[in-house]
Amino acid sequence: MISTVLATVALAATQAPAPRAHRFDAGEPGLFVNAYLVETPRGVIAVDATLTESSSRALRARLDSLRKPLLAILLTHGHPDHYNGVTNLVAGATVPVLATAGVDSVIRANDAAKERQWRPMFKDEWPARRTFPSRIVRTRESVTFDGVTFTVHDLGPGESHHDSYWVMEGGQPAAFIGDVVLHGVHAYTADGHTAAWIANLDRLKAALGEMAAIYPGHGDPGGPELLDWQRRYLTTYRQAVGALARGQAVLSDSAKALLVARMGAFLPGSKLDFLIGLGGDPVAAELAAEAKRQN
Numbered sequence: 001m002i003s004t005v006l007a008t009v010a011l012a013a014t015q016a017p018a019p020r021a022h023r024f025d026a027g028e029p030g031l032f033v034n035a036y037l038v039e040t041p042r043g044v045i046a047v048d049a050t051l052t053e054s055s056s057r058a059l060r061a062r063l064d065s066l067r068k069p070l071l072a073i074l075l076t077h078g079h080p081d082h083y084n085g086v087t088n089l090v091a092g093a094t095v096p097v098l099a100t101a102g103v104d105s106v107i108r109a110n111d112a113a114k115e116r117q118w119r120p121m122f123k124d125e126w127p128a129r130r131t132f133p134s135r136i137v138r139t140r141e142s143v144t145f146d147g148v149t150f151t152v153h154d155l156g157p158g159e160s161h162h163d164s165y166w167v168m169e170g171g172q173p174a175a176f177i178g179d180v181v182l183h184g185v186h187a188y189t190a191d192g193h194t195a196a197w198i199a200n201l202d203r204l205k206a207a208l209g210e211m212a213a214i215y216p217g218h219g220d221p222g223g224p225e226l227l228d229w230q231r232r233y234l235t236t237y238r239q240a241v242g243a244l245a246r247g248q249a250v251l252s253d254s255a256k257a258l259l260v261a262r263m264g265a266f267l268p269g270s271k272l273d274f275l276i277g278l279g280g281d282p283v284a285a286e287l288a289a290e291a292k293r294q295n
Contacts, residue, residue, distance in 0.1 A: 076178025183219025
């Protein structure tokens, strides 16, 4: 009996501590984007990076404070606020940057256009050099770093032109879902895939079940209620655009102003409210195309 007890205690003492996910919130200047540093016994795996020079340097400082090497960067999708900061995060080291083929293709196809669109707004805060994925992973492919396994799941079009999410497996599984959810901030709907986005939310609802740790691309982490919240937001947005567009593929300036007011009432506050009007025409065109297919 004594030897059994001693063996059990010795086993518990040698078990590695569970990985710990550190959330980095870039705040308003960085569009409230989240990046995550998953700390393991001997290293750190980053999930996404940030948008600006300042926020990515701050993310690197947070990494340095952990005093462990960066082992890999996992990307969820191809919007610049999730990959622009990779260059500063790796700080010249050779670190694998993993993404699905769809995410990689979106980054490479749209990076120059995104710079032309957004550099006038962010000026010198827009990184002059961006680092693209260096390793392509297939959907449901698993990768392991320092004993911690992550499995990627491809989603296709949704919030962006191609989304994915990563599940950290083990005793306490967690899902890093990128911008499948922007919790408590106004959504970027300008890529015009809101119907597919809602379908992706339903897929995650079924796949993740009651998983307690869901880490979104913007806003506070939580559980399955985050998926429900995003679904309500998108449904409300689509209904508002549909009512204001009246079958047309574009919104008038006055209709856009009403859209901003209606979504502002749904989600009071100013967190990324400039995105409300930005998605008006793309979603109006999406709804018009849906109606045409149904007729």
